[in-house]
Amino acid sequence: MASTHVGTADAASRILQAAETLFAAKGYDAVSLNLIASSAAVSKANIFHHFRSKSDLYFEVLRNAAAASRVDVGNLPAQSDYHERLAAFARQHLRNYVNHPTRARLLVREFLDGTAQIGQLLTRDEFARNFDQLVNLLKQGQRSGQLRDSVDPDLVATLIIAANVFYFRARVTMRQIGAPIFDQTPDAYSDLITEIILRGIRT
Amino acid sequence: MASTHVGTADAASRILQAAETLFAAKGYDAVSLNLIASSAAVSKANIFHHFRSKSDLYFEVLRNAAAASRVDVGNLPAQSDYHERLAAFARQHLRNYVNHPTRARLLVREFLDGTAQIGQLLTRDEFARNFDQLVNLLKQGQRSGQLRDSVDPDLVATLIIAANVFYFRARVTMRQIGAPIFDQTPDAYSDLITEIILRGIRT
DNA sequence: GACGCAACTGACCGTCCGGTCGGTTTAACA
DNA sequence: TGTTAAACCGACCGGACGGTCAGTTGCGTC
Numbered sequence: 001m002a003s004t005h006v007g008t009a010d011a012a013s014r015i016l017q018a019a020e021t022l023f024a025a026k027g028y029d030a031v032s033l034n035l036i037a038s039s040a041a042v043s044k045a046n047i048f049h050h051f052r053s054k055s056d057l058y059f060e061v062l063r064n065a066a067a068a069s070r071v072d073v074g075n076l077p078a079q080s081d082y083h084e085r086l087a088a089f090a091r092q093h094l095r096n097y098v099n100h101p102t103r104a105r106l107l108v109r110e111f112l113d114g115t116a117q118i119g120q121l122l123t124r125d126e127f128a129r130n131f132d133q134l135v136n137l138l139k140q141g142q143r144s145g146q147l148r149d150s151v152d153p154d155l156v157a158t159l160i161i162a163a164n165v166f167y168f169r170a171r172v173t174m175r176q177i178g179a180p181i182f183d184q185t186p187d188a189y190s191d192l193i194t195e196i197i198l199r200g201i202r203t
Numbered sequence: 204m205a206s207t208h209v210g211t212a213d214a215a216s217r218i219l220q221a222a223e224t225l226f227a228a229k230g231y232d233a234v235s236l237n238l239i240a241s242s243a244a245v246s247k248a249n250i251f252h253h254f255r256s257k258s259d260l261y262f263e264v265l266r267n268a269a270a271a272s273r274v275d276v277g278n279l280p281a282q283s284d285y286h287e288r289l290a291a292f293a294r295q296h297l298r299n300y301v302n303h304p305t306r307a308r309l310l311v312r313e314f315l316d317g318t319a320q321i322g323q324l325l326t327r328d329e330f331a332r333n334f335d336q337l338v339n340l341l342k343q344g345q346r347s348g349q350l351r352d353s354v355d356p357d358l359v360a361t362l363i364i365a366a367n368v369f370y371f372r373a374r375v376t377m378r379q380i381g382a383p384i385f386d387q388t389p390d391a392y393s394d395l396i397t398e399i400i401l402r403g404i405r406t
Numbered sequence: 407g408a409c410g411c412a413a414c415t416g417a418c419c420g421t422c423c424g425g426t427c428g429g430t431t432t433a434a435c436a
Numbered sequence: 437t438g439t440t441a442a443a444c445c446g447a448c449c450g451g452a453c454g455g456t457c458a459g460t461t462g463c464g465t466c
Contacts, residue, residue, distance in 0.1 A: 011443075026318070029232035033424065043445045045426080050443090054424065083405075109316070112372045115229070120376060128380045138404075151404045154384045155395050158377070162369030163362055169315045173323060174361070177331045181357045192358050200403025201341075201354045202286075214413075236454065246415050248456080253413090257454065 012050045014040040020061045024102035027109070028058055059118055062110060065103040066122045069096065070129070082141035083198055089134055090160050090190035097168040098186045108165060131157055156197060163193045215253045217243040223264045227305035230312070231261055262321055265313060268306040269325045272299065273332075285344035286401055292337055293363050293393035300371040301389045311368060334360055359400060366396045 009017070018040035022031045033054055037044040051057040079085050097104040110116075111123040134157040141147035167189055171182040181189065212220070221243035225234040236257055240247040254260040282288050300307040313319075314326040334357075341356035370392055374385040384392065 027230065027232065027316075029230065032422075034422080044424090045446080046444050048425065049445095111376060113230075113312070114376070124376055124380055127376075131377075131380060131382065147404050151399060152384055152395065154382045156399065156404055158369065158382065158384060159362065159366055159396065159399065162365045166361065166365030166368060173314060173317070173327055173330075174334075177327055177334060179334065179357045179361065181355055181361060192355065193362065196354060196359065196362065196400065196403070198403050198405045200399070200401050200405075201350050201359055202401045202403075235452075237452080247454090248416080249414050251455065 011040070011042050011046060015042055015047055015050060015057070016061060016064060019057055020065065020106065021102055023058060023061055024105040059122075062106060062119055062122050065106045066126050068100070068103060069107060069126055080144070082137070082144065082146045083194070085137055086141070086160075086198065087191055087194040089137060090164065090194050091187050093130060093134075093161065094164040094167065094186045094190045097164065101168075104168060108169060127161075131161065134160060159197060160190075160193065164190060214243070214245050214249060218245055218250055218253060218260070219264060219267060222260055223268065223309065224305055226261060226264055227308040258319075262325075265309060265322055265325050268309045269329050271303070271306060272310060272329055283347070285340070285347065285349045286397070288340060289344070289363075289401065290394055290397040292340060293367065293397050294390050296333060296337075296364065297367040297370065297389045297393045300367065304371075307371060311372060315368075330364075334364065337363060362400060363393075363396065367393060 015036065019031070019036050022036060022039060033044050033047055036057075037047055047057065051060060079088075097108075107123045107126055110119040111127055114120045114123065131154075135153045138147060138153035138156055142149050142153070167182065167186070174182045181192070184192070218239065222234075222239050225239060225242060236247050236250055239260075240250055250260065254263060282291075300311075310326045310329055313322040314330055317323045317326065337360040338356045341350060341359055344350035345352050345356070370385065370389070377385045384395070387395070
């Protein structure tokens with residue numbers, strides 16, 4: 001067995017988990033160490049026993065989030081139909097967000113908003129991996145002749161990733177605006193996105 | 204002439220402008236009233252003479268940003284070619300962001316991240332206006348027979364807005380990743396986006 | 407020139423912040 | 437059982453925070 005009298009996990013990981021939740025919900029500045037400590041059932045001093053500083057704890061949280069997200073990319077089935085392959089990628093990409101919302105909030109915020117270089121290095125890595133994978137997929141599709149040569153793969157990759165990021169961050173508010181697509185399941189949403197990008201909307 | 208000895212504008216608007224810049228750059232929690240005061244060449248106490256509280260000042264800044272953004276929507280030329288009309292909308296939408304980056308940062312952040320209801324009411328309004336305008340444009344296109352009936356206008360509007368928001372917030376970092384499209388001018392970028400959405404990428 | 411009032415300030419308040427420190431408990435090992 | 441080191445805590449620190457207040461200045465009005 002792991003611990004004897006307190007909590008369910010050891011203090012360090014309890015601190016990390018509480019910090020992840022709080023940082024994801026409120027952002028770095030709005031979260032105090034007192035809050036993290038009480039939320040993790042730990043004295044504030046003990047946080048400094050396990051982590052050098054508040055920013056150190058934050059970067060550790062980011063590092064863990066990036067690492068956890070890394071195992072999610074997974075290999076896509078090597079089908080020959082690029083419609084299916086693109087759809088599968090978009091679905092999986094969006095699933096990674098909605099299935100791990102706190103982690104995703106952390107990474108997306110740091111990526112879009114990040115002023116700290118260290119945080120950007122971590123999340124940039126993450127976005128670059130997805131981006132490159134998608135671009136390569138599109139280039140293969142062009143080589144196979146199923147996708148038009150004249151379109152820039154970077155641009156298409158951006159479109160798909162942007163659509164997913166937007167869905168993840170804005171869906172609650174967009175629902176209130178009265179945009180019923182955001183009631184769709186993530187899978188249905190990314191399928192619709194993929195279909196439009198492939199076929200276009202012109203008659 | 205307006206003021207006699209200090210600054211160029213009256214204190215209240217100097218405070219508002221300094222607050223807008225700082226809030227846009229660092230976010231609400233990371234900006235202190237001391238910083239705003241010194242940045243506006245005003246005593247901290249004077250901020251409380253003009254505004255009830257820090258959050259009050261922040262919402263005033265948001266309100267101004269939303270109001271300023273409202274005049275930007277402008278009417279689009281009523282052409283019959285929906286390719287051109289869509290392209291014009293996308294271009295104008297993205298221009299509104301890049302030409303007023305601090306304002307746009309404030310609104311986009313509050314829209315995507317906003318936990319405060321008051322902030323959401325302000326920015327939601329803004330996004331809803333753009334969204335509805337774009338959806339109506341697409342519906343007209345469908346009625347005229349130039350756009351496929353089977354696609355959901357909400358979805359297409361989302362795609363365009365998401366692509367623009369992503370460009371605006373992520374372009375610097377995406378450039379570092381090595382995605383050369385983000386070196387394109389905003390106009391060129393939104394033209395490319397529009398073209399893909401209209402024609403699709405399939406051969 | 408006295409009045410009234412908005413604009414404005416420096417000094418101050420209580421609170422909470424990130425972080426430190428001295429000391430106690432726990433647990434593995436000799 | 438004594439030693440050692442990590443885990444942990446309560447109390448504390450200087451400083452910054454948002455906010456208050458008593459008082460001064462500038463100015464239009466009668």
